[in-house]
Amino acid sequence: MHGCMLICMNTSVLAEPPTFAAAVPTHDSATSQAARGHQESTLLAAFFQDVLLDLSTYLRLVVFLPPSSVTSATTRSQAAQSEEEMEEIRRGPWTTEEDLVLIKYVAQHGEGRWNALARCAGLKRTGKSCRLRWLNYLRPDVRRGNITPEEQLLILDLHSRWGNRWSKIAQCLPGRTDNEIKNYWRTRVQKHAKQLHCDVNSTTFKDAIRYVWMPRLLERIRAASGGAAFSASCTSPVATATAAAAAAADPPPSHPLKQPERATLGPETVESSLSEDSLPTPFSCFADCHSTTMQGWGGWEPDSLSLPVCCDEQGGWPSGDLLSSESLWSMEDDWFMQHQIQSYQPYC
DNA sequence: AACCGCTTCAACCGCAACTGG
DNA sequence: ACCAGTTGCGGTTGAAGCGGT
Secondary structure, three states, X not given: OHHHHHHHHHHHHHHOOOOOOOOOOOHHHHHHHHHOOOOOHHHHHHHHHOOOOOHHXXXXXXXXXXXXXXXXXXXXXXXXXXXXXXXXXXXXXXXXHHHHHHXXXXXXXXXXXXXXXXHHOOOOOOHHHHHHHHHHHHOOOOOOOOOOHHHHHHHXXXXXXXXXXXXXXXXXXXXXXXXXXXXXXXXXXXXXXXXXXXXXXXXXXHHHHHHHHHHHHHHHHHHHHOHHHHHHHHOOHHHHHHHHHHHHHOOOOOOHHHOHHHHOOOOOOHHHHOOHHHOOOHHHHHHOHHHOOOOOOOOOOHHHOOOOOOOOOOOOOOOOHHHHOOOOOOHHHHHHHHHHHHHHHHHO
């Protein structure tokens, strides 16, 4: 959305160049504004509507000098030029002006050849930096905002299959970047592991995700969309396609619970009874989510542990506040996981 | 108001894979 | 086959924001 707005705005600017009659803030003020961090779309709007571009900037951004003229410094020796470039390379937050230059250039010339792009567009950035800025922030289809429960579920599921293959996981979440997913994992998921005094890669924590977190996400999704609506969403083209693509593109590795580390757990543990077939993906769960219970989720065996907090007395789903929390994690969950951790102490 | 600690996330870094000459 | 340049990926960092004191 944000990215779209950027492009739309840029396009409108192309169609209707801003007037320069009004007195305008200096470049410094525009730059400092941008340096505040995340340039919201409103800031960019302000950039064009209220803020101003002096004529030379306008020419560069809107009329856009062809690359050949931008790189007219061919008279300089290559060595001197590269030396100069080394000195001029900018780092740190991107300014609105830089963003616009990049957007404009990509709109005209397409993505790729980032080093050349950086040079030709007159950006004092490395090609790497340009690529990153474009892919993670400026790309029209980049999606911003909170990670939805559906996306969380998918991330948790795909991470259990592929590990830290952020780029690969991101391909299954349209509009989300690998960086965003990686940050989500580190800030949210790892935080919970820390709270539980458990390594994020430990099987115990993975179980927590599988048996507590993911079912709760499923329930939250169901609660949010209602039964019928949820069933419909379960079979949405995106969900189906991404799940199918994920499965087809690269079959999941041998199930984590069946990996060597898991084999050491012994037959008395909960997951020892699990088979690969009994571990559905969230999407396969969607289909029969109405009848899903903890017992149905991945072959849960309540006898192995005390009643999971995510079940009510009838073995059903919890309701109300417990599921409404942003983190889907509660003190009860902590208690539950601590209980599990005690059981698994040697393995955590 | 000032400070502090924590969280978030954009951006950077290093390395590996890829590509073209 | 080799090499240099480029691209992509995952890990890490640090600035900004925010809430608590």
